[in-house]
Amino acid sequence: MEKNYQTYFRYLLTFGMASVALSCSNTRFLKEGQMLYTGAEVNIENDTLPKKEKKELQSAIEANLTPKPNSSFLGLRPKLYFYNIAKEPKKEKGFNYWLKYKIGEKPVLLGDVDREFNKDIIENYSENQGYFNARATYDTVSKNKKAKVIYTVKPGARYLISDVKFQKDSSLVNREIRDTSDRTLLKKGNPFDLDVIKSERERIDNRLKERGFYYFHPDNIIVQADSTVSKNHKVELNVKLKDNTPDISTEQFSIDKVIVFPNYNIQDVKNGKYDVPMNPDSLQKYQHNDIYVIDPEHKFKPKIFDRALYFKTGDLYNRTNHNLTLNRLISLGVFKFVKNEFIVSDSLQHKFDAYYLLTPRQLQSLRLETLGRTNSANYAGSEVNLNWTHRNFFRGAEQFKASIYGAFDFQIGGPENAKNIFRTGATAQLSIPRIVAPFRFNSSSAFVPRTNISLGYEFQNRTEYYSLNTFTGSFGYIWKENARKEHDLKILDITYVSPANITPLYDSISATNDAMRRVVKPQLIFGPIYSYTYTNTMLPKANTFYYKGTLDLAGNLTGLLTGANAKEGKEKSIFGVPFSQFAKIENDFRFYHKFGEKTSLATRAIAGIAYPYGNSEYIPFSRQFFSGGSNSVRAFRARTLGPGSFDPRTIKEGYYFDQSGDVKLELNAEYRANLYKFLNAAVFADAGNVWLINDDPTRPGAKFSKDFLSEIAVGAGVGLRLDFSILILRLDLAMPLRVPYYEKGDRWAFDRINFGDSSWRRDNLILNIAIGYPF
Numbered sequence: 001m002e003k004n005y006q007t008y009f010r011y012l013l014t015f016g017m018a019s020v021a022l023s024c025s026n027t028r029f030l031k032e033g034q035m036l037y038t039g040a041e042v043n044i045e046n047d048t049l050p051k052k053e054k055k056e057l058q059s060a061i062e063a064n065l066t067p068k069p070n071s072s073f074l075g076l077r078p079k080l081y082f083y084n085i086a087k088e089p090k091k092e093k094g095f096n097y098w099l100k101y102k103i104g105e106k107p108v109l110l111g112d113v114d115r116e117f118n119k120d121i122i123e124n125y126s127e128n129q130g131y132f133n134a135r136a137t138y139d140t141v142s143k144n145k146k147a148k149v150i151y152t153v154k155p156g157a158r159y160l161i162s163d164v165k166f167q168k169d170s171s172l173v174n175r176e177i178r179d180t181s182d183r184t185l186l187k188k189g190n191p192f193d194l195d196v197i198k199s200e201r202e203r204i205d206n207r208l209k210e211r212g213f214y215y216f217h218p219d220n221i222i223v224q225a226d227s228t229v230s231k232n233h234k235v236e237l238n239v240k241l242k243d244n245t246p247d248i249s250t251e252q253f254s255i256d257k258v259i260v261f262p263n264y265n266i267q268d269v270k271n272g273k274y275d276v277p278m279n280p281d282s283l284q285k286y287q288h289n290d291i292y293v294i295d296p297e298h299k300f301k302p303k304i305f306d307r308a309l310y311f312k313t314g315d316l317y318n319r320t321n322h323n324l325t326l327n328r329l330i331s332l333g334v335f336k337f338v339k340n341e342f343i344v345s346d347s348l349q350h351k352f353d354a355y356y357l358l359t360p361r362q363l364q365s366l367r368l369e370t371l372g373r374t375n376s377a378n379y380a381g382s383e384v385n386l387n388w389t390h391r392n393f394f395r396g397a398e399q400f401k402a403s404i405y406g407a408f409d410f411q412i413g414g415p416e417n418a419k420n421i422f423r424t425g426a427t428a429q430l431s432i433p434r435i436v437a438p439f440r441f442n443s444s445s446a447f448v449p450r451t452n453i454s455l456g457y458e459f460q461n462r463t464e465y466y467s468l469n470t471f472t473g474s475f476g477y478i479w480k481e482n483a484r485k486e487h488d489l490k491i492l493d494i495t496y497v498s499p500a501n502i503t504p505l506y507d508s509i510s511a512t513n514d515a516m517r518r519v520v521k522p523q524l525i526f527g528p529i530y531s532y533t534y535t536n537t538m539l540p541k542a543n544t545f546y547y548k549g550t551l552d553l554a555g556n557l558t559g560l561l562t563g564a565n566a567k568e569g570k571e572k573s574i575f576g577v578p579f580s581q582f583a584k585i586e587n588d589f590r591f592y593h594k595f596g597e598k599t600s601l602a603t604r605a606i607a608g609i610a611y612p613y614g615n616s617e618y619i620p621f622s623r624q625f626f627s628g629g630s631n632s633v634r635a636f637r638a639r640t641l642g643p644g645s646f647d648p649r650t651i652k653e654g655y656y657f658d659q660s661g662d663v664k665l666e667l668n669a670e671y672r673a674n675l676y677k678f679l680n681a682a683v684f685a686d687a688g689n690v691w692l693i694n695d696d697p698t699r700p701g702a703k704f705s706k707d708f709l710s711e712i713a714v715g716a717g718v719g720l721r722l723d724f725s726i727l728i729l730r731l732d733l734a735m736p737l738r739v740p741y742y743e744k745g746d747r748w749a750f751d752r753i754n755f756g757d758s759s760w761r762r763d764n765l766i767l768n769i770a771i772g773y774p775f
Contacts, residue, residue: 025081025084026077026080026081026084026107027144027145027146029084029107030107030109030145034109034110034111034145035109035110035111035142035145035146035147036070036107036108036109036110036145036146036147037067037069037070037108037109037110037112037113037147037148037149038069038146038147038148039068039069039148040062040065040118040148040149040150040151041148041149041150041151042058042061042062042065042122042150042151042153043150043151043152043153044057044058044153044155045152045153045154046154046155046156048157049155049158053158057126057129057131057153057155060125060129061121061122061125061126061151061153064121064122064125065118065121065122065151066113066114066117066118066121067108067112067113068108069108070105070107070108071105077105079103079104079105080104080105080107081104082099082100082103082104082105083100083101083104083105083106083107084104084107086099086100086104087100088100089101102676110140110142110147110149113149115138115140115149118138118149118151119136119137119138119151122134122136122151122153123135123136126153126155128193128194128195129158129191129192129193129194130158130159130160130191130192130193130235131155131156131157131158131159132156132159132192132227133155133156133157134153134154134155134156135153135154135156136151136152136153136154137151137152138150138151138152139152157233158191158192158233159191159192159227159233159234159235160189160190160191160192160233160234160235161186161187161188161189161190161191161192161234161235161236161237162188162229162230162234162235162236163188163230163236163237164181164184164186164187164188164236164237164239165236165237165238165239166178166181166239166240167238167239167240167241171250172250172251172252173208173213173216173241173249173250173251174241176207176208176211176213177204177207177208177221177239177241180203180204180207181239183203184200184203184239185199185200185203186200186223186237186239192225192235192237197223197237198218200221200223200239201218201219201221201223202218204218204221204239205217205218205221206319209318209319210318210319210320211252211316211318212252212253212254212316212317212318213249213250213251213252213253214253214317214342214352215246215248215249215251215253216249216250217249219242220241220242220245220246220249221239221240221241221242222239222240222241222242223237223238223239224237224238224240225237226238251350252316252317252350253316253317253342253344253350253351253352254314254315254316254317254349254350254351255311255312255313255314255315255316255317255351255352255353255354256313256345256346256351256352256353257290257292257313257345257353257354258290258291258292258309258311258312258313258353258354258356259291259292259294259353259354259355259356260291260292260293260294260295260305260309260355260356260358261294261355261356261357261358262293262294262295262299262300262305262335262358262360263294263295263297263299263358263360264337264339264357264358264359265359266359290312290313291305291306291309291312293305298395299360299392299395300334300392300395300396300397301394301395301396303396304332304396304397304433305356307328307433307434307448308325308328308329308332308448309325309328309329309356310322310324310325310328311325311354317342317352322340323446324444324445324446325340325356326338326340327446327447328446328447328448329356329358331446331447331448332397332433332448333361333391333397333399333433334360334361334363334391334392334397334399335358335359335360335361336359336360336361337357337358337359338356338357338358338359339356339357339358339359340354340355340356340357341354341355341357342354342355343355360392361391362391363390363391363392364388364389364390364391365387365388365389366386366387366388366389367385367386367387367389368384368385368386368387369383369384369385369386369387370382370383370384370385382407382408383405383406383407384405384406384407385403385404385405386403386404386405387401387402387403388401388402388403389401393430396432396433397433398430398431398432398433399429399430399431400428400429400430400431401427401428401429401431402426402427402428402429403426403427403428404424404425404426405423405424405425405426405427406422406423406424407422407423407424408420408421408422408423420463421460421461421462421463422460422461422463423458423459423460423461424458424459425456425457425458425459425470426456426457427454427455427456427457428454428455428456429452429453429454429455430452430453430454431450431451431452432450432451432452432453433448433449433450434448434449434450434451435449435451435477435479436451437451437477443479445479445480445481445482446480446482446483447479447480447482447483449477449478449479449480450477450478450479451475451476451477452474452475452476452477452478453474453475454472454473454474455472455473456470456471456472456473457469457470457471457472458470458472461501464503464505464506465502465503465505465506466499466500466501466502466503466506466519466520467499467500467501467502468497468498468499468500468520469497469498469499469500470495470496470497470498470622471494471495471496471497471498472493472494472495472496473492473493473494474490474492474493474494475490475491475492476488476489476490476491476492476493476528476529477489477491483538484534484535484536485532485533485534486532486533486534487530487531487532487533488529488530488531488532488533489528489529489530490528490529490530491528492526492527492528493525493526493527493528493529494525494526495523495524495525495526495622496522496523496524496525496577497522497523497524497620497622498522499520499521499522502520506520512698513698514696514698515660515696515698515699516658518618518620518621519621519658522577523577523580523620523621523622524574524575524577524578524579524580525554525555525579525580525620525622525623526554526555526558526579527552527553527554527555527556527557528553529550529551529552529553530550530551531548531549531550531551532547532548532549533546533547533548534546534547534548535547537592541594542593542594543591543592543593543594544591544592545589545590545591545592546588546589546590546591546592547587547588547589547590548587548588549585549586549587549588550584550585550586550587551583551584551585552582552583552584552585552586552610552623553582553583553584554579554580554581554582554583554584554623555579555580555581555582555614555615555616556581556583556614558572558574558579558581558615559572559579559581559613559614559615560614562615564581564614564615565614565615566578566614566615566616566617567617571615572615578615578616579615580612580615580616580619580620580623581612581613581614581615581616582610582611582612582613582616582619582620582623583610583611583613584608584609584610584611584619584623585608585609585610586606586607586608586625586664587605587606587607587608588604588605588606589604589605589606590602590603590604590605590775591603591604598673598674599671599672599673599674600671600672601669601670601671601672602668602669602670602672602773602775603667603668603669603670604666604667604668604669604775605666605667605668606664606665606666606667606688607664607665607666608625608663608664609662609663609664609693610623610624610625610662610663610693611662611693612662612693617694618694619662619693621658621660624660624661624662624690625660625661625662625663625664625690626638626639626659626660626661626690627639627641627642627659627661627664627666627688627689627690627713628640628641629768630730630732630768630769630770630774631770631774631775632666632686632688632774633666633686633687633688633689633713633714633715634684634686634715634717634732634734634766634768634774635686635713635714635715635716635717635734635735635736635737635764635766636713636715636736636766637766639658639659639660640659641659641688641689641690641713641740642659642661642689642690642691642702642711642713642740643659643660643661643689643690643691643692643696643699643702643703644661644689644690644691644692644699644701644702644703644704644705644708644711644740645701645702645710645711645740645741645744646659646699646700646701646702646741647701647741648741649741659690660690661689661690661691661692661702662690662691662692662693662694662704663690663691663692663693663704664688664689664690664691665688665689665708665712666686666687666688666689667686667687667688668684668685668686668687668688668774668775669684669685669686670682670683670684670685670774670775671683671684672721678722678723678724678725679720679721679722679723680720680721680722680723681718681719681720681721682718682719682720682721682732683716683717683718683719684716684717684718684719684732684734685714685715685716686714686715686716686734687712687713687714687715687738688712688713689708689711689712689713689740691703691704691705691708691711692704701741710740710744710747711740712738712740713736713738713739713740714736714737714738715734715735715736715737715738715766716734716735716737717732717733717734717735717766718732718733719731719732719733719768721773727771727772728771728772728773729769729771730768730769730770730771730772730773730774731767731768731769732767732768732770732774733765733766733767733768734765734766734768735753735764735765735766736749736764737749737750749764752764
């Protein structure tokens with residue numbers, strides 16, 4: 001024990017000496033008379049302030065002081081040291097420039113600190129927080145070419161709000177302001193706070209904007225503070241209009257004409273083609289809702305503007321409909337720029353015309369794409385797409401997309417190279433910017449709802465095993481409640497899989513394996529699919545979430561009407577192919593936490609179950625769950641994990657890799673950090689598996705049971721991400737830590753890790769190459 005204490009003491013002494021040496025080495029680079037600024041210290045002198053309030057004031061003041069000292073870690077300033085030791089570069093690139101200005105940090109000197117300016121900041125900030133009699137002083141303490149500034153603040157008592165009064169007169173604008181007073185942010189008994197007063201002015205402005213006061217501005221409001229009407233450090237607030245408020249700001253405006261330029265171009269305006277304002281009476285007019293559409297070439301059907309525009313003649317202006325209209329015009333996807341202007345047409349009646357100046361995108365485009373991808377089985381690969389897009393197919397902002405593609409999917413690493421998958425196919429989709437249905441669908445969302453119709457064909461060749469022809473079609477709707485919530489309902493989704501070119505090798509491997517035989521059986525799947533997505537990851541918050549839930553119901557109504565029951569020998573077919581009947585639900589939840597601008601933690605949990613019944617005893621292979629691969633448990637090759645504790649190595653002819661399940665559980669965690677510009681690193685851990693609902697004699701241990709936790713696989717690893725803006729190339733190296741098909745009680749693999757053994761490395765180190773983040 002004494003020896004350990006001596007060792008710890010030796011480490012501590014060494015670290016202390018290194019700290020002193022590094023600290024002193026920074027000051028030796030200073031010129032004569034220069035002193036390194038080490039920061040500010042703020043002392044609050046007020047015995048009556050609560051401890052929490054004093055601490056909050058101290059922290060806020062420190063955050064407002066400038067400049068900030070050089071960054072430090074455990075008392076050391078390594079960035080400053082790198083700046084000092086690096087030579088001045090001759091040009092803005094190279095190692096010296098990178099070390100000095102990218103890694104290093106310029107010294108912050110005492111001469112850079114304007115102490116009088118900081119004193120004023122302290123007193124002004126304190127006054128804005130209700131400490132009306134605050135006074136500040138400062139002192140400078142220096143030693144060994146280092147200096148800090150100590151600010152002493154005497155804030156006095158904080159003033160509280162005794163009463164809040166709103167201006168009383170008969171004017172329309174003041175009546176509207178008084179009507180909002182029940183929602184005021186200024187509450188009796190609360191401290192005086194300038195930030196809250198600013199928010200109150202914004203609140204009033206927002207309310208008035210909803211009531212037609214388009215030209216009103218928060219600066220038209222003044223909140224007067226009177227501390228003479230009350231004693232005991234109280235202040236009365238008077239909310240009123242400024243005396244110099246323009247008349248136009250106090251008037252309610254309504255919509256006169258609505259005029260749309262769907263082919264607006266700034267160059268045409270310069271040439272005098274469009275004049276705003278203008279008299280549209282002699283031009284094409286859409287009669288239904290008095291919308292003027294200036295479209296001499298008839299490129300767009302006027303009805304699309306009737307659906308997108310919320311303003312009609314005679315409507316009182318409000319900001320909500322203003323923003324909704326702009327957002328819906330943008331979400332049509334056919335306009336590159338959307339501009340809006342309101343121009344007074346009748347100043348006596350307080351009316352203005354609403355102009356919508358829309359610049360179309362290129363209506364047709366042909367694009368060749370080469371991209372990395374990950375397919376549904378989590379295989380990494382590459383794909384080449386030739387896409388043709390028409391953004392106004394029937395002149396109603398309908399988007400038609402057609403593509404042909406070729407691709408291959410692969411995975412590198414593991415005990416045996418997986419067989420490659422080659423795919424080629426074509427897809428076509430028509431997206432209509434409205435709900436096409438026999439019922440009326442009203443949406444007040446800023447996003448245009450869409451009806452999607454798609455058709456597709458794919459030929460897939462699993463080298464040396466089999467080929468599949470897959471035909472797909474769907475009809476459904478997609479709509480958003482807001483930027484966070486999205487619904488996707490496919491009324492009908494059809495998949496027909498027809499096998500071809502089944503090799504003798506595959507026949508021999510699958511002769512005694514029913515699961516493998518089902519892979520190459522004809523499959524007919526049809527039914528509705530609904531998914532709901534919630535995300536706030538676009539917000540600048542430290543903690544954000546993503547959730548997607550999917551419900552897949554296949555053959556339910558048909559199975560009920562036909563009385564299908566496969567278990568009783570009453571299997572029903574359509575065109576000679578038994579249709580699938582099942583219910584499947586999957587949940588994908590993700591949580592992201594940002595430690596800073598360059599570091600974050602990403603986590604994910606997946607839980608899913610698919611249950612066959614009626615006309616099916618098994619879930620079709622194409623709709624089952626898979627585990628392992630570049631977007632899943634990365635320490636196991638794609639689709640090699642599970643089901644349950646089944647050992648796929650027991651299958652004859654080697655390590656067969658298409659292992660699927662009806663139940664899936666998965667957990668992932670990944671710490672991400674930026675190393676340098678486009679280079680990012682990650683440390684990750686994955687856990688999960690898949691299981692079967694029913695027993696499979698050929699795969700013992702595959703059924704989901706009460707022992708499922710003991711069958712969870714665990715892997716971990718490190719990764720690099722090369723962020724090239726247009727794409728992110730991801731390299732993940734993982735190894736298994738827990739293998740579910742080892743003997744129970746001996747599934748943790750820590751004692752088997754042997755990086756020095758080439759055989760172990762070959763069998764256990766899995767390199768995943770993919771495009772984009774795994775989640």
